[in-house]
Amino acid sequence: MLDFLGDLRRTHTCGTLRPADSGQRAVLMGWVNRLRDHGNLIFVDVRDRTGVTQVVFNKELNPALHEKAAHLGSEYVIAVTGLVKQREPNLVNKNIATGEIELVAQELRILNVSKTPPFLPGEPVLPNEEMRLKYRYLDLRREKMQFNIEMRHKVSLAIRRYLAEQGFFDIETPFMTRSTPEGARDYLVPSRVYPGSFYALPQSPQLFKQILMISGFDKYFQIVRCFRDEDLRADRQPEFTQVDLEMTFPQPDRVFEVVEGFLTAAFRAAGQEIKTPFLRMTYDQAIRKYGSDKPDLRLPSMTDVRQAFAPENLKTLNVDPRLPVVAIRIPKVGELSRKERDDIKPLFGERRNAKLFEDAKRLEKSFPEAMAKVRELSGAEGDDLLVLVAGNEHPGEHPSESIVGPEVKQHDAAVYTAAGALRVALAQKYAERHGAFRRGDFHFLWVTDFPMFEWDEEGKRWAAAHHPFTSPHEKDMDKLESDPAAVRALAYDVVLNGTELGSGSIRIHRQDIQKKIFHALGMSDEEAKARFGFFLEALEYGTPPHGGIALGLDRIVMILAGADSLREVIPFPKTAKAVDLMVDAPTPVSEAQLKELGIAVRKKEMKA
Ligand code: ASP
Secondary structure (H helix, E strand, O other), X not given: XXXXXXXXXXXXXXXXXXXXXXXXXEEEEEEEEEEXXXXXXXXXXXXXXXXXXXXXXXXXXXXXXXXXXOOOOOOOEEEEEEEEEEOOHHHOOOOOOOOOEEEEEEEEEEEEOOOOOOOOOOOOOOOOHHHHHHOHHXXXXXXXXXXXXXXXXXXXXXXXXXXXXXXXXXXXXXXXXXXXXXXXXXXXXXXXXXXXXEEEOOOOOHHHHHHHHHOOOOEEXXXXXXXXXXXXXXXXXXXXXXXXXXXXXXXXXXXXXXXXXXXXXXXXXXXXXXXXXXXXXXXXXXXXXHOXXXXXXXXXXXXXXXXXXXXXXXXXXXXXXXXXXXXXXXXXXXXXXXXXXXXXXXXXXXXXXXXXEOOHHHHHHHOHHHHHHHHHHHOOOOOXXXXXXXXEOOOOXXXXXXXXXXXXXXXXXXXXXXXXXXXXXXXXXXXXXHOOOOOOOOOEEEXXXXXXXXXXXXXXXXXXXXXXXXXXXXXXXXXXXXXXXXXXXXXXEEXXXXXXXXXXXXEOOOHHHHHHHHHHOOOOHHHHHHHHHHHHHHHOOOOOOEEEEEEEHHHHHHHHOOOOOHHHOOOOOOOOXXXXXXXXXXOOOOHHHHHHHOOOOOOXXXXX
């Protein structure tokens, strides 16, 4: 029953025919998207990557051909030869680009059949995600997925072109390597030749790209897969793609220019114009004004309105006068009902250090003057939602001496970040009312001067906030030993609408400083040597100043495609539980394979 392709050649793709082609012979090839049997007339919509064309089989014109078409099923693969015909005005389909024409069939070759698909790619209603991922090839036939994957192609091509024009070389780095310093767990690959030894899949090409700078390549980039075995979270993939780059002799500004340039090119490829240079803000400013190191600038910043309250007011409210009183303002939310007010509390949750005043009205009754001042300081208008977050009163000693950032004290930061999290939650809840979250509204930002170290409560030691090869500020070098908390790093993040798109830094190029950093991190010389010895040695052979950054490509494409999940823009993603449902991975392997690798598997309680 099936036909061969023979020497039949496709003349057009399914999205290209127009009224100007009327009267022409055309050969289309594709999938049966939809079939409508009207007795004497059978309409078949044939689909490929470029679109859909309606093909008509007319019993009166060709009964045998009509009979053959009657046997077609959904997702059969066909080749149709026919004549292009302009449709009558009342039959025009405005929803598709080829809607003004149809193809009057003269020959049909059925190239392949299809089992009845579990869902139809041409149907707008989506099956559940498990089904979509198991039958990913059918899911990828859907118009939206074809659009997303094409978008991904265009965006990465635009980035490659831009960086190549700027003199960056696209250089590959190994996938089978040893542990890289990004702080997550490694995926390991056992070596058969050296039983008991393992390669690690790279969490990033960090050390290789730095070594490429030592090797004199000046500017490197790679659109590269990275692997991180992190705890499972809703929208995270164990393997993901980064736009990774590194250059010699840059100040952070130079890295910013390059990133702004390739993002402009990438967004343009998706039909979006963005404004450069991006705004810049230090980490401390971001925490103080937005309670977050990835501020969403589509909403107003927060204000410390402590000065509006007299000390006795704060006492009555059980608020610690040494800590900020943060006003959060979400514009144009309007009156809230009693119930809506109550709904704010769970968004804030239980916090030890910070407390919430969600009812500005009630405060207004008790403290009219203070609240008038609060409105003035925060710039709140009548229909803005206004809530306050303040520090819980801490009896006894005030431990604000420990600091998280170079300037923001830890207890201040606890109030700011509690307020920052609530700000975002409130904005999401009332997104429709304030209207600030429109698609296509892009607020980019550089966050700079991150703290060099973070206190690791579990390990009771300082940890590198970015990675241990990040350079401290030249001005803060003398505090490395005396006051690690106050050391700023030459590290930066690029943030878009409250999401971190990428991080990078200027690196340490001097052996003496690198040693001091390992020391501050509590890493002995032996330990540093065991983990990164090859790299430390390379540093000793004339390493130039260098720096770079890596941005998440999946996330950029997700934003440009207007998708809600990374899985919508990755052709073959894993589920939130790190499973590939199509190929069914991971799986146990045979005893023989394990034996060859010298591996014995220990039975382990499965974690729920
Ligand atoms: N390797 C870093 C990362 O993947 C980025 C960088 O510092 O260039 O986050």
